[in-house]
Amino acid sequence: MFVHESQLRHVLRPEHYYSEEHYRRELESVLLPGWHPVATMAELPREGGFVARTLLGRPLLLRRAGDGVHACLNACAHRRRDDDHLARVRSALCGELVFVCLAEEGPSLEEQLGPHFAYLAESFAPPWRQVWAWRADYQANWKVPLENGLESYHIPCLHARTFGDYPQERNVEHELHETWTSYTTTEMDRWVKNAVRRATRWLGLPSTGTYTHLHVFPNLTFVSMDTFRMAQPVWPTSATTSSTRVWVFAPFGPRRGVIPWLFAHGNALAVAGVARRVLHEDAPIFPDAQRGLEASVCRGVIGRREERLHVFQDYIARRCGADTADPAG
Ligand SMILES: [Fe+2]
Helix, strand or coil: CCCCCCEECCCHHHHHHCCCCHHHHHHHHHCCCHHHHHHHEEHCCCCEEEEEEEEEEEEEEEEEECCEEEEEECCCCCCCCCCHHHHEEEEECCCCEEEEEEECCCCCCCHHHHHHHHHHHHCCCCEEEEEEEEEECCCCCCCHHHHHHHHCCCCCHHHCCCHHHHHHHCEEEEEECCEEEHHHCCCCCCHHHHHHHHHHHHHHHCCCCEEEEEEEECCCCEECCCCCCEEEEEEEECCCEEEEEEEEEEEEECCCCHHHHHHHHHHHHHHHHHHHHHHHHCCHHHHHHHHHHHHHHCEEEEEEEEHHHHHHHHHHHHHHCCCCCCCCC
């Protein structure tokens, strides 16, 4: 069921999706102070191994050190690979996801992920294993792809071949909180439900028959079903462009044997394929949505099915001190 009885006001105005000034406020107020997943332990398999990343315009160097990762600003990596002499930044693990925070002080990763930390730590660690990773650049403000993932109106338009229609309200549960929202549904095609049930039985995993999309503000999203887990942050690269990384994990165990092995590998291929297809179905609409926002003179309204957007926009507006009043006249 949805939480609100009627439509809501679109809190942010169109310029909050392209204004340089508002973009700088978002960077300072909500993005730079936060924790961001930038890699996984599978991408740093060897002791001492490095990967380079760019986070919010800052070049980072991540180095595997035992069961953890050291992160530092990569300002002079061309001269030296000894990270003791580079500016260290905070890093922490949630399962096998490697998070980095560019702010020297502030909440811990566990505090940012709040009540979800333990579940996410379990979701991205054995018997779950990384089966697919992807990155993409979008010609749209970072909130456009995020907000697209927070509403189910677009399902029949963009995902007709993968999901069909959107679930009925009675089969949807929205949770709205100050720093996170979630969407849970049990409605899915019978053949999907049966395939998931069969796979979990052979793998020895619990079967809940649910699909959950979680948004931890400002920019982290996680999707889970019994047969896969997916983490997807979205970052701005300018006021009107953004980038994303995606990691998909699938279960390998706990049951052993030939049939569980076949189910685990078949499931891994299937979930990576579905994730790839869904992401490619969504992406083409983002530049058009951005063009629409840049041409728009009115902010519009938020329907009940998209009520998760309202909480997110309210969070952004309050933290960034955004002027959300309607322009005079
Ligand atoms: Fe979508």
